[in-house]
Amino acid sequence: MTSKIRVATTSLAGCFGCHMSFLDIDERMLKLVEVVEFDRSPINDIEHCSSNCDIGLIEGGVCNSENVHVLREFRKNCKILVAVGACAINGGLPALRNFVPLEECLAEAYLDGIGVENPQIPSDPELPLLLDKVRPLHEVVKIDYYLPGCPPSADVFWKFLTDLIAGSEPSLPYELVHYD
Amino acid sequence: MSKTITIDGKTIPFEEGQTIMDAASAAGVYIPHLCHHPDYSPHGSCKLCNVSVNGRICSSCTFPAMDGQTVLSDTHELNEDRRRITQMLFVEGNHLCPGCEKSGNCQLQAVGYHLNMLDNHFPHFYASREMDASHPDVLIDHNRCIFCTLCVRASQQADGKDVFAISGRGINKHLIVNSQSGLLKDTDFEATDNAAHICPTGAILAKRQGFRVPIGRRTYDHKEIDQVSLAESGYRPNTTLIAETEQSQYDE
Numbered sequence: 001m002t003s004k005i006r007v008a009t010t011s012l013a014g015c016f017g018c019h020m021s022f023l024d025i026d027e028r029m030l031k032l033v034e035v036v037e038f039d040r041s042p043i044n045d046i047e048h049c050s051s052n053c054d055i056g057l058i059e060g061g062v063c064n065s066e067n068v069h070v071l072r073e074f075r076k077n078c079k080i081l082v083a084v085g086a087c088a089i090n091g092g093l094p095a096l097r098n099f100v101p102l103e104e105c106l107a108e109a110y111l112d113g114i115g116v117e118n119p120q121i122p123s124d125p126e127l128p129l130l131l132d133k134v135r136p137l138h139e140v141v142k143i144d145y146y147l148p149g150c151p152p153s154a155d156v157f158w159k160f161l162t163d164l165i166a167g168s169e170p171s172l173p174y175e176l177v178h179y180d
Numbered sequence: 181m182s183k184t185i186t187i188d189g190k191t192i193p194f195e196e197g198q199t200i201m202d203a204a205s206a207a208g209v210y211i212p213h214l215c216h217h218p219d220y221s222p223h224g225s226c227k228l229c230n231v232s233v234n235g236r237i238c239s240s241c242t243f244p245a246m247d248g249q250t251v252l253s254d255t256h257e258l259n260e261d262r263r264r265i266t267q268m269l270f271v272e273g274n275h276l277c278p279g280c281e282k283s284g285n286c287q288l289q290a291v292g293y294h295l296n297m298l299d300n301h302f303p304h305f306y307a308s309r310e311m312d313a314s315h316p317d318v319l320i321d322h323n324r325c326i327f328c329t330l331c332v333r334a335s336q337q338a339d340g341k342d343v344f345a346i347s348g349r350g351i352n353k354h355l356i357v358n359s360q361s362g363l364l365k366d367t368d369f370e371a372t373d374n375a376a377h378i379c380p381t382g383a384i385l386a387k388r389q390g391f392r393v394p395i396g397r398r399t400y401d402h403k404e405i406d407q408v409s410l411a412e413s414g415y416r417p418n419t420t421l422i423a424e425t426e427q428s429q430y431d432e
Contacts, residue, residue, distance in 0.1 A: 083299065086278050090270070090300050093279055098306040139303050146299035150278035174404060177293050179277035180284065180395060 005165060006053045008039040008078060012067040013094045013134055014060025016042070017151045018085040022057070024154035035165055040074075049077035055164065056081045059151075061091040062135045066128035075141040080164070083137045086150040086179060095134040102132050145170060149178045185249040187231075200240035200251055201229055205413040210406035211253050212262055212291055214269075214380050215328035216241040218413040220337050223329050226269075228262050228291065263295045271302040274309065274323035275381070281390050282382030284398025288326060289381075290405035312357065315364040317371035317387055325355045325383040334375040343369045355383070 011019060019042060025032065040049045049056070056078030062068055075081055086092040097105050111119040137143050147156050156176050163170035182193045185200065187209050194203035199222060204211050215226035224242035231240045232252040240253070252258065269275075269288060277283045309322035327346055335343040343364075347356040359366035369376070371386055379385075395401075399408060 086276070089298075090276065090304060091306070093276065095276065095304075095306065096279075099274075099308055133306060136300070136304060138299065138301070143299070148298055172296070172298065174293060174296075175402075177296060177298065178401075179289055179292065180280075 004037040005035055005055065006039045006050065007036050007041070007055045007057065007161075008049050008053045008074060009041040009043065009057040010059070010070055010074065011042065012058060012060035012070060012088075012137075013063035014085065014087050014092075016059070018059035018088075018149075019043075021149075021151035021154055022084075022157045025158050026154070028154075028158055032161065036161075049073055051077050053078040054080060055161075057084050058082065058088055058137060059084045061087045061094055062131065062137065062140050063094055064128040064130050068131075068140060071137060071141055080144045081137075081141065082145045082147060082160070083143045084147045085152055086148065088137045089146055089148055091134045091136050092150065095136075098133045102130060106130075147172075150180050152176075153178075183245075183247040185245050185247070185251055187251040188254050194245040198245050200231060200233065200238075200243050200245050200249070203245045204240065204251075204253070205410060205415055208410055208415050208417065209253070210410055211240050212294060212405075213241060213409075214287055214291060214326060215330065217330055217333075217378065219374075220330065220333040223333065226326070226328055227265055230258060230261065232258065259295060262291075263297050264301070266292050266295060266297055267299075267301045269326050270300045271304045272307065273326060274306065280324065280382045281385055282324070282379075284395055284401050285393075286382060286400070287380035287405065288324075290400035290408075293400060294405050309354075312364050313387075314366075315369060315387075318364065318369065318376050319385055319387055320355070320357070320364055321383055321385065322355060323383075324381040326381055327353055327355065328380060330378045330380065331355070331375045331384055334378040335369075335373065338374040341368055341373065341375075343367045343373075343375060 009019065038044050039053045040046045056074040058071065058074060058081065062071060083089050087094060091098065106121050110116060110121045147160055149156060153176065156172060159172060159176060160170045184191050184193050185203060186192065187204055190209065192203050192207040192209065201211055201213065201216055205218065211229045211231060213226065213229040215223045216229060222241040224239040227239065229240045230237050233243060233249055275288065277289055283289060311322065312320040329346055332344040332346065335341045342358055345356050345358060346353060348354050356362065357364050357367060376384060376386060
């Protein structure tokens with residue numbers, strides 16, 4: 001028996017909505033795991049990518065230093081890297097903070113905002129540092145495929161993965177392409 | 181003997197004075213476009229309607245049809261150009277579809293769908309652009325303006341006003357409002373103006389209309405922009421002819 005295709009997934013500056021939509025393939029997941037084995041993913045809590053992942057699915061844009069490290073780990077270990085959803089492709093709604101200076105964002109959230117008690121900007125060394133702007137994935141690493149949508153529908157995941165697993169060039173027909 | 185051009189090998193008649201776009205639309209051939217609208221004088225700025233005319237690239241919305249032209253439009257190369265142009269429009273402004281009321285009714289988005297544009301390719305500008313919500317009935321979100329000038333033309337040519345203009349050049353280009361304060365509330369602009377409804381993106385939106393039509397039931401959610409655009413420009417697939425033929429069969 002040939003070994004299964006290794007799929008890793010993660011959410012960076014995303015809301016896990018794309019992962020929820022992926023799970024909406026429902027009973028088709030049983031067919032999928034006949035040929036796919038999940039590597040690093042919030043689905044199984046594996047913390048790091050094996051060196052031989054075939055497909056990496058990444059939800060969310062890049063908003064902090066940890067996102068950059070995770071994204072680079074995926075790029076290093078996945079043969080095919082996929083930007084999943086609006087945030088991964090163009091920064092999405094988290095990128096709305098790009099129009100406000102970072103200092104003002106932090107002040108509004110932790111110092112001056114309504115209902116803030118004990119105002120202080122979090123500075124624990126364990127917290128990843130924020131980037132000045134939220135960035136889409138393709139500005140940080142090479143991305144091989146894009147699945148647009150907020151979120152991409154379960155059928156988008158299914159069409160894309162079944163195309164890829166069948167060894168054909170993935171394509172999305174008109175009715176599966178949405179930016180919203 | 182009527183004059184004809186060919187577009188992608190299809191013979192298309194035209195009348196003197198028609199542009200290639202006019203002739204194509206009348207014959208049911210869709211050429212992607214954003215700044216063109218059949219009701220207003222052409223502007224030729226978005227370059228999506230670029231076609232090859234006898235081997236040279238021209239804007240089909242401004243280039244006059246002439247007898248015997250060989251026009252190529254739906255080619256791999258031209259569609260690749262169109263996709264890149266659309267991607268440039270997306271990264272230059274701030275087009276975040278999930279949070280936009282125009283989503284599903286947006287021509288910029290629909291052209292992206294039509295061209296199977298799945299990513300934005302270029303680095304994003306995240307340009308800092310303002311909103312003008314001063315007018316009681318209509319708002320301007322400059323984040324979504326693509327400088328097509330359709331509002332400028334609609335205001336001048338249909339509404340008999342002069343509410344909008346484009347100012348600045350290159351990366352400094354922006355939509356301005358013709359009032360002392362620069363605000364829309366200080367103009368004679370009304371929600372019933374043609375210019376209030378002509379914007380191909382979500383840059384000019386009527387207020388208090390949000391989600392009146394739910395996402396998923398909007399214009400381009402189920403129909404491609406080629407059908408919608410041809411129908412709007414007056415093209416009717418030959419259903420009447422078919423109906424007449426069927427009727428004449430009964431008559432016999």
